[in-house]
Amino acid sequence: MGDRCTVTIRGCDLMSYFSDMTNLCWFLEPELEDAIKNLHGAVGNAATEDRYIVVGTGSTQLCQAAIHALSSLAGTNPVSVVAAAPFYSTYVEETTYVRSGMYNWEGDAWSFDKKGPYIELVTSPNNPDGTIRETVVNRPDDDEAKVIHDFAYYWPHYTPITRRQDHDIMLFTFSKITGHAGSRIGWALVKDKEVAKKMVEYIIVNSIGVSKESQVRTAKILNVLKETCKSESESDNFFKYGREMMKDRWEKLREVVKESDAFTLPKYPEAFCNYFGKSLESYPAFAWLGTKEETDLASELRRHKVLCRAGERCGSDKKHVRVSMLSREDDFNAFLERLANMKAH
Amino acid sequence: MGDRCTVTIRGCDLMSYFSDMTNLCWFLEPELEDAIKNLHGAVGNAATEDRYIVVGTGSTQLCQAAIHALSSLAGTNPVSVVAAAPFYSTYVEETTYVRSGMYNWEGDAWSFDKKGPYIELVTSPNNPDGTIRETVVNRPDDDEAKVIHDFAYYWPHYTPITRRQDHDIMLFTFSKITGHAGSRIGWALVKDKEVAKKMVEYIIVNSIGVSKESQVRTAKILNVLKETCKSESESDNFFKYGREMMKDRWEKLREVVKESDAFTLPKYPEAFCNYFGKSLESYPAFAWLGTKEETDLASELRRHKVLCRAGERCGSDKKHVRVSMLSREDDFNAFLERLANMKAH
Known part of the structure; x- marks a missing residue:
């Protein structure tokens, strides 16, 4: 800006x-x-x-x-x-x-x-x-x-x-x-x-x-x-720009998770957005990543140099973690790469 | 500045x-x-x-x-x-x-x-x-x-x-x-x-x-x-400027208190100041004003439109109050005037 x-x-x-x-x-x-x-x-x-x-x-x-x-x-x-x-x-x-x-x-x-x-x-x-x-x-x-x-x-x-x-x-x-x-x-x-x-x-x-x-x-x-907010242009309208960026990241993450058979992500229902005037998906600020295996996912991720918050700290279980979707571009891409490498093991 | x-x-x-x-x-x-x-x-x-x-x-x-x-x-x-x-x-x-x-x-x-x-x-x-x-x-x-x-x-x-x-x-x-x-x-x-x-x-x-x-x-x-701090000039050196301003206010306040016979103020010993390289007085940010009479000083001052903090709130007694010495020039002068008027009663 x-x-x-x-x-x-x-x-x-x-x-x-x-x-x-x-x-x-x-x-x-x-x-x-x-x-x-x-x-x-x-x-x-x-x-x-x-x-x-x-x-x-x-x-x-x-x-x-x-x-x-x-x-x-x-x-x-x-x-x-x-x-x-x-x-x-x-x-x-x-x-x-x-x-x-x-x-x-x-x-x-x-x-x-x-x-x-x-x-x-x-x-x-x-x-x-x-x-x-x-x-x-x-x-x-x-x-x-x-x-x-x-x-x-x-x-x-x-x-x-x-x-x-x-x-x-x-x-x-x-x-x-x-x-x-x-x-x-x-x-x-x-x-x-x-x-x-x-x-x-x-x-x-x-x-x-x-x-x-x-x-x-x-x-x-x-x-x-x-x-x-008044602007129709994606590069000028902050929320449009932000939504496109979040969408891009979530699509990339879902792709990596789909390729693997080890992880899970929540699905979010579409809903009509009064601000954008159309039905839209959710792109949360955090990914609530789960594992299909009986492992401690936070430790597993840390071993692969991925920082996250353990599900247990959030009142949940060892099979879930919270990962930020708002990191800097380089960090986010490194996260995707490391996650993609994990599934290979 | x-x-x-x-x-x-x-x-x-x-x-x-x-x-x-x-x-x-x-x-x-x-x-x-x-x-x-x-x-x-x-x-x-x-x-x-x-x-x-x-x-x-x-x-x-x-x-x-x-x-x-x-x-x-x-x-x-x-x-x-x-x-x-x-x-x-x-x-x-x-x-x-x-x-x-x-x-x-x-x-x-x-x-x-x-x-x-x-x-x-x-x-x-x-x-x-x-x-x-x-x-x-x-x-x-x-x-x-x-x-x-x-x-x-x-x-x-x-x-x-x-x-x-x-x-x-x-x-x-x-x-x-x-x-x-x-x-x-x-x-x-x-x-x-x-x-x-x-x-x-x-x-x-x-x-x-x-x-x-x-x-x-x-x-x-x-x-x-x-x-x-390096400047010798009173208008450039912040602490010199500040000290002169505090000195001026304290002298005016002590003058009003002296003229009256109703109030008291603490005396502070001179001490050698390593910063200024000479013996100096104290000019505190608050005046701890006392009354010689058996009255509730905070109520008395409030009646004369002087804001203060009651001594009792500070673990002291009704005969003392805290008054700011850091108010704006107009407010400070109004304080002095009102205090001077009080003694007349």
């Missing part, structure tokens, strides 16, 4: 802790708030009206802020935290490392049957396996049932945008839209004022707000992204 | 989570590490050799990372956390909000006598009262005694640099050097490798590292600062 995304920050800019004292989330830069709303509006993946936007140091900090907020507002503590396996393994660390008395990680939501307040983390498309998810603990009349929707990957280069999501707490992250992980910018769209307030309180004590430099750069880049 | 501190960041810069995989703190930008070392070298306020530098989202995140690290390495949990009153009131929130089972806030270090492992937070110059501090819980032969030195205000515009500090864990923050609070950049100088590792682990789970945009901007500005 050349110079369109360049930002220049003068020495005297962005010095204060405060961005907008009239906003409940007073450390959120107004231009970032606008850019977030505009991008969701252009893509149609989430409702932003009648919601509070809370900015975080990545969605990592926001997920913890949301769990903290819901727990402090729950009738009793500790609150159970669950996610349906296979789940994002980092949820385990996030909910255990400070040994909080406010919540307990209770593991796989499929087998959860504890009484009392609980929070279900729903990641859709799911990390690590790319499936479309809804809640699996169904206690619809239960006031103590809370849900955090992690929509990090709900963008049109990865998955068909089938509906405009409008859940109570929705998490998004800059890093999984354009790859700007170094900026550490995430945001939450939050319906309930008290929950938003508690999340803001958490972020104040945790880090007194969020980098302003990252916020203004994110705003700039999201604005450019939104502009490109 | 005009354009000397301007940074320009292109769209494709700083995208990765990683800054330097060979560094224990792999999310620390090498140029920031260099800038930190060079500035401490030029100012002479802290030893950086044979230490690990851990970057954080403000020293707020680092203080929590350090408490977390020391607690996970302690023989038993919970570890007691104390600070000598009057203390930085935020320490209370930082050590209680997640209700961790790893540590407990035990309040004023002066009255602390609990057995078992403990961490003493030593802030010097102290926030809120500007005094020079050392540890007050003295158990020198105790393996379970750990200290975190918060040197946020140990810079030559505030206080004479009397020695090159070389403690085990020393915290610094960009916000209190130049006022760039919005960048949320702090750093810890850490002697022990295991402690540094655990701090890095904490920051990984808490926020997967620290904004790269803030890091490169901080590096740029610290480099300019360091360059100005």
Whole structure:
């Protein structure tokens, strides 16, 4: 995108802790708030009206802020935290490392049957396996049932945008839209004022707000992204470009897996994408690779110099691993080659 | 400083989570590490050799990372956390909000006598009262005694640099050097490798590292600062300029307090400053204002539209408050005026 995304920050800019004292989330830069709303509006993946936007140091900090907020507002503590396996393994660390008395990680939501307040983390498309998810603990009349929707990957280069999501707490992250992980910018769209307030309180004590430099750069880049949504050209429209790249990688990977008889990959149903206006496939950010043999797939891959996250860490089994589909071109091609060589043995 | 501190960041810069995989703190930008070392070298306020530098989202995140690290390495949990009153009131929130089972806030270090492992937070110059501090819980032969030195205000515009500090864990923050609070950049100088590792682990789970945009901007500005240290001119040398500004404000405040007979301010001894090469006074970032009358000073000030932090929140009494000396010129002058009017009543 050349110079369109360049930002220049003068020495005297962005010095204060405060961005907008009239906003409940007073450390959120107004231009970032606008850019977030505009991008969701252009893509149609989430409702932003009648919601509070809370900015975080990545969605990592926001997920913890949301769990903290819901727990402090729950009738009793500790609150159970669950996610349906296979789940994002980092949820385990996030909910255990400070040994909080406010919540307990209770593991796989499929087998959860504890009484009392609980929070279900729903990641859709799911990390690590790319499936479309809804809640699996169904206690619809239960006031103590809370849900955090992690929509990090709900963008049109990865998955068909089938509906405009409008859940109570929705998490998004800059890093999984354009790859700007170094900026550490995430945001939450939050319906309930008290929950938003508690999340803001958490972020104040945790880090007194969020980098302003990252916020203004994110705003700039999201604005450019939104502009490109209007373009019909594949080289100009970011999501078109990204979808073609993901498609290419997935086709190559599926080809290697098909040639082999050793591995498995999930199949994803086509669905009508409101953004592209046609029926489309899913090209998740991670491949949830399985083996047909009775082996420890993570160790096997590591022996062949392929880095991955073991399925067991995600609440699954030794026969599955998570591999990134977002690596640099050279790394991705090396991965394909090494995988192709493995099948030969 | 005009354009000397301007940074320009292109769209494709700083995208990765990683800054330097060979560094224990792999999310620390090498140029920031260099800038930190060079500035401490030029100012002479802290030893950086044979230490690990851990970057954080403000020293707020680092203080929590350090408490977390020391607690996970302690023989038993919970570890007691104390600070000598009057203390930085935020320490209370930082050590209680997640209700961790790893540590407990035990309040004023002066009255602390609990057995078992403990961490003493030593802030010097102290926030809120500007005094020079050392540890007050003295158990020198105790393996379970750990200290975190918060040197946020140990810079030559505030206080004479009397020695090159070389403690085990020393915290610094960009916000209190130049006022760039919005960048949320702090750093810890850490002697022990295991402690540094655990701090890095904490920051990984808490926020997967620290904004790269803030890091490169901080590096740029610290480099300019360091360059100005060579200048004899008061308008070019940042710390000279800052010291003159602080001196001017303190003299004005002392004048108002002297005219009145209602208020008190601490006196600070002169000391030889190695940076300026002469004996100098202290001009702390906060005024620890007291009243001679039996009143609730914070309420009294608020009635006169002066914002402050109540002494009780800092482990002190109703007769003291903390007032910022770093406000904008107009706000500071309004403060002086309102204070002068109060004495008349």
